Amino acid sequence: MSQLNIPEGYQQVMPYLIVKNADAFSRFMQAVFGAAEKMKVMRDEEKIMHAELQLGESTIMFSDATAEFPQQNAALFVYVADCDTVYDRALGHGASPLMAPDEREYGRSAGIRDAFGNTWWITGSASSANEQAEEE
Numbered sequence: 001m002s003q004l005n006i007p008e009g010y011q012q013v014m015p016y017l018i019v020k021n022a023d024a025f026s027r028f029m030q031a032v033f034g035a036a037e038k039m040k041v042m043r044d045e046e047k048i049m050h051a052e053l054q055l056g057e058s059t060i061m062f063s064d065a066t067a068e069f070p071q072q073n074a075a076l077f078v079y080v081a082d083c084d085t086v087y088d089r090a091l092g093h094g095a096s097p098l099m100a101p102d103e104r105e106y107g108r109s110a111g112i113r114d115a116f117g118n119t120w121w122i123t124g125s126a127s128s129a130n131e132q133a134e135e136e
Contacts, residue, residue, distance in 0.1 A: 009038075011061055011094050017062040018072040019116040022048040025062060028114060032090045033078065035060070073117040080124040083108040087122055090114070103128070 006012060019025045026048075029035040033051040043049035048066040055078070065071040080086045086099045087110040091097060098111035098119065109123040 009054075011057070014061055015074055015076060017060065017116075017118060018069050019062055019118070020065050020071055021116065022051060022062055022064040025114075025116045026051060026053065028093050028095075028116070029055070029060070031093050032086060032095075033080070038127045059114050071117065073119075075119040075121070077121045077123065079107075080122055082127045083110055083122050083124040084127045086110075086124070087112065090120070090122070095120075114123055 004012065009117065017025070026035075026037060026040075030037070030053070033055055035055045038052040038054045038059065040051040040119065041049045043066075047066070048062070053060045053062070063069070080112075085106050087097075087101050090112045094115040095112040096112055099109070101108055101110040101122075103126075107123045108126045110123060112122065113118050114120060
């Protein structure tokens with residue numbers, strides 16, 4: 001089998017989202033998930049042709065939708081340190097609730113739909129404040 005030529009800092013599979021208002025999507029990802037901008041190439045003064053965000057060890061690629069490349073959304077599963085905090089932060093940044101944080105066999109999990117049409121399944125631990133409330 002031939003060796004893959006994957007550049008350093010990239011993964012074999014990376015989501016590529018085409019969204020309306022890619023700049024706002026980037027701000028949402030940075031504010032909610034703590035993503036860091038890795039690259040941004042502009043199509044013109046307003047539209048992003050290609051951008052990349054680093055989220056932990058994962059890369060998410062995205063661009064603004066165009067007539068040639070219409071909006072393409074995704075459902076994504078993301079592990080976080082604190083499910084409740086990220087869920088609340090997402091709602092505060094325009095996301096809609098799909099499933100409130102709840103204990104599952106695989107961890108504390110919640111679901112949201114961001115303002116760009118993507119579905120996020122957020123899984124992690126509960127915040128210490130929520131753990132204390134559940135114990136009482």
